[in-house]
Amino acid sequence: MEQADNLKKGEKGAWLSICAYVVLAAVKLIIASVGNSQSLWADGLNNITDIVASVAVLVGLKISRKPPDADHHYGHYRAETIASLFAAFIIVTVGIQVIINTFEQLIAGESAQPGMLTAWTALGGAVVMFCVYRYNLSLSEKIGSSSLYAAAQDNRSDAYVSIGAFIGIIGAQFGLFWLDPFAGLVVGIIICKTAWDIFRDATHNLTDGFDEHQIKTIKTSIGKVPEVKEVVDIKGRRHGNQAFIDITIRVNPDLNVKESHAITENIETFLREQHNITYAHIHIEPYE
Secondary structure, three states, rough: HHHHHHHHHHHHHHHHHHHHHHHHHHHHHHHHHHHOHHHHHHHHHHHHHHHHHHHHHHHHHHHHOOOEOEEOOOOOOOHHHHHHHHHHHHHHHHHHHHHHHHHHHHHOOOOOOOHHHHHHHHHHHHHHHHHHHHHHHHHHHHOOOHHHHHHHHHHHHHHHHHHHHHHHHHHHHHHOHHHHHHHHHHHHHHHHHHHHHHHHHHHHHHOOOOOOOHHHHHHHHHOOOOOOOEEEEEEEEEEEOOOEEEEEEEEOOOOOHHHHHHHHHHHHHHHHHHHOOOOOEEEEEEEE
């Protein structure tokens, strides 16, 4: 129930990102066309890809809130990861197109001085995205949402992209006309890098990848529980934002079922409070 409430709160951050990106993308693309700025145009396209990513987060959060059913016994948490993977393919397509367009412009030697309005638009966009970043970062830490945390990092990178566009436009004002399309090229590379990061994380989770350092930390923590004689095995996988842990421990063979069960409950409480892990399957074996 608490997890569902957190996912619902996370939707506020996704909606905020979508609204900000829609407005910024429209403003940047219009002013870039009028002011003849390739870097601001690329920045606007970058915001369009961010709309796709934010919608994917929103859809994933909504589907993830669905309770377990007859053929989804562990819930629907992975819907968020699948949506992120879909978004990665769309984002990289836009990024490649931006790179091709700006690279062709650099080779052709086309030069034009963009208007100062495009510079102030880029700078204003950076300020807006820094504000969105701070809000989503605070919300992600409050509800423990990894997807919203990733969205916040994307908000920050978008602010840096806008600052880069601003620098490129200002450089063009001093005769460095190549700096504006070059900034657009850098934006295209950043778009592709964002797509790669999303793709890498999504595929890692979908193939049951898990942070090996976190596994070692959890194993060490469980080994310090007085009743645990030995931690035989520990495995982890992610189901959306949820970490699922399978643990095999050995305890005193003279303990009865009730006493052994109490140990597993203590470990589950410990994992939830210390490592934010809400699901753990603990298998007990007798210690020889």
